[in-house]
Amino acid sequence: MEHFYESIPESMSELLLNAAKEVRKAKRVSAFSHIDADGISALAIIALMLEREGKEYDWKNVHQINSESILQVEEDVREFKPDLVIFSDFGTGQIELVKEHILNIEDVESIVILDHHLPHDENNDSAIDKSSKTLIEINPSHHGLSGSYDISGAGTAFLLALFVSQDNIDLSELAIVGATGDLQDYYGRGFVGLNKEIIELGQSSGYLELMRDLTFFGIHTRPLPYLLMYATDPYLPGLTGAEEACYAFYQDLGIEMKSGDNWRTWMDLEPSEKQVAIQGIIQVVLEHYEDPRIAQGIIGDTIVLSHRPPKTEMRSAKEFSTLLNACGRNRRPEVGVRICMKDPEAFVEGKNLLQQHRANLASALRRLExxxxxxxxxxxxxxxxxxxxxxxxxxxxxxxxxxxxxxxxxxxxxxxxxxxxxxxxxxxxxxxxxxxxxxxxxxxxxxxxxxxxxxxxxxxxxxxxxxxxxxxxxxxxxxxxxxxxxxxxxxxxxxxxx
Ligand SMILES: [Mn+2]
Structure with a gap:
């Protein structure tokens, strides 16, 4: 834990301490966040933190803050009358709009921005006291960190939650789901910087597990043949989209696709079976791609959320983030936030949205072809x-x-x-x-x-x-x-x- 705090730049820790104070002081809080997996995870972290602190709070995902949508945010804030407003996964590039429309609202005493997108201009005042109101902007890129690889919006929200209470350590799982959604892991090569520190924290507290494994989508949930049939990263010539060929692939390697009546998933395979299958996939890739790094990319860091139910999308950071993206992209980001907060009904709804999302993506890609x-x-x-x-x-x-x-x-x-x-x-x-x-x-x-x-x-x-x-x-x-x-x-x- 000591080591973890030391990995946060001092100037950033200072702001986090101040922001944590604002959270503790607040009675009513409004939180706004982006609609992608990172924004949804960030918002769930904030909502859970506020819930645990016993605050009255209200939260909402917003597609994007611009001069048009800020008017709705303003209306929401005027209605809920919070004394603290938190923005996550956006805010830095919209700081002028936030100041102009939100900071002036009567009941609002302070604003905390938790963003990781590169700032628009160099604004060197990250904490501005304006007519006795407080605005704290926390953005890793103001502190020598990369907002693309070191930490995401959800990660920044997690830091605040941890500064509010160490009991929020379980939220490390959502921090990494957000980072995964923003592709901060160098496409499976592994997390670096504060993301890596958060994973270590999650590992030592038993919430996260890091494994070197197949980086494909669906290793926890897809029946073995469909794992290959729907593979797009990379596209597997001869296998992607070809159902029969995927069955033959496993048959030729002597790998059983079913155990009893049930389809096996990648996670059900024995290590020796995985090894054989990986060799087979690598062979396909090497036959069709010139760049050998594509074959190497098939194996990488995969993250397991050990406390979430097995064989569900919530068990892996990659699938969880896709589930959340599906909610956001189908205009139901609030379902994603509720999934993060362990609402079982929301999970059922989210899975339907994921199916819808996959169908939408598939038909859009077909039109491109x-x-x-x-x-x-x-x-x-x-x-x-x-x-x-x-x-x-x-x-x-x-x-x-x-x-x-x-x-x-x-x-x-x-x-x-x-x-x-x-x-x-x-x-x-x-x-x-x-x-x-x-x-x-x-x-x-x-x-x-x-x-x-x-x-x-x-x-x-x-x-x-x-x-x-x-x-x-x-x-x-x-x-x-x-x-x-x-x-x-x-x-x-x-x-x-x-
Ligand atoms: Mn983000």
Whole structure:
């Protein structure tokens, strides 16, 4: 435990101490968080912490905070009348909006922001005292840490919970589910930084187990043949999507797929059976991919949540985070929060949403495989499919590159023109792989620069952007979307040429 606290930068510990004080002092608390797996996990951590502290509290997931949605947040806060408002997994890039709309509300005495996204501008005041009100912004990137790999939004929320009470150590499981949802584990190569420290803490308290195992989705839940049939990371030529071939794969290796009447899962296999199966999978990969690292990536760190029920999605960090994403992407993030809080009815509902989510993803990917499913532009690939909803566009373009439906030599940009609730804004989402980022592509910088240029030239707010170098997003006034895309394409093409 001592060692754990020492791994947190001192300047960050100081803010966490102050924020913990605000939590203890508060009577009524409103918490807002993002709708992805990390945001949902963060919100569940905060809700459980508040519950255990005996606070009156209210929580809500918000798709994104922008100049439009902050008005609803403001209304919610005015109605609930909290003295403390907590934002998690967003807030840093929206700090001006938060100050303008929330800090001024009469009952609100303090605001705590727990974010890990790169700050928009260098604002050096992380704690600002404004007319006797307190705003504490805790963001690892202000303290020399990486918000992409060292710690996530849920991890930052977990730190606060731990500073409030050491009894919250069990919430380490949700911290890692959030980090997994944000792909902070270098795609299965393993967690680093504070994430690693949190895992060690979870291991020593018995809540988490770390194993080197197959990194595929579904090792705890999928029948053996379906584990391969639905494999997309990597796509297994000859096996993915080919049911008969998947049966034959195990038969040829002499591995029983059933025990009695029940399908076996990967976790039911003996170590010797796993070894044989892994060799078989590696052979398939080596036959079809040039890069030997793809075969190595098949084995990696997998995390087991030892206190959650076996053979369910909640047993593994990877499957849990996918379950939560499914809730968020189907516009039911609150179901995800309740699953984290161990509500059994929510779990049943969540599994239905996961099924729906998989069906949506599969049909979106199928449309990309058709002729003209995506467009080639200078410096990027464009997905502009009116049937793919804004809630899954980011995952779809990521999976499309992961499964090589779209080539990976340029970033892929997805746009959704008909966004939720007839919003005047179009949504844009971008993904670039690590190789491109190493070559100097930073999608967040490109999106923000283009947005700022457009806003300045037109002297009004046309686009807002944010995110990370390899995954970024933007909201743009629909009339300016095509201009925005052209500018992004030009800038990316220029960067790829140098
Ligand atoms: Mn996050």
């Amino acid at each position: 058709e002729d003209g499913g995506f467009k080639e532009m200078d410096g990027m690939y464009l997905v502009d499919d009116p049937e793919t909803p804004d809630t899954i566009i980011g995952i779809v373009i990521g999976m499309a590159q992961g499964s090589m439906i779209i080539p990976t030599d340029r970033p892929v940009i997805g746009v959704v023109r008909n966004t939720t609730g007839d919003s005047p804004l179009a949504k844009l989402s971008g993904r670039a792989n690590r190789r491109l980022v190493k070559r100097g592509i930073n999608l967040k910088d490109v999106f923000v620069e283009v947005a700022e240029g457009l806003n300045e030239r037109n002297n009004t707010l046309i686009a807002e952007a944010g995110g990370h170098p390899m995954a970024a997003g933007a909201f743009i006034q629909k009339a300016y979307l095509d201009e925005y895309l052209t500018l992004v394409s030009q800038m990316l093409a220029k960067k790829l040429r140098t």
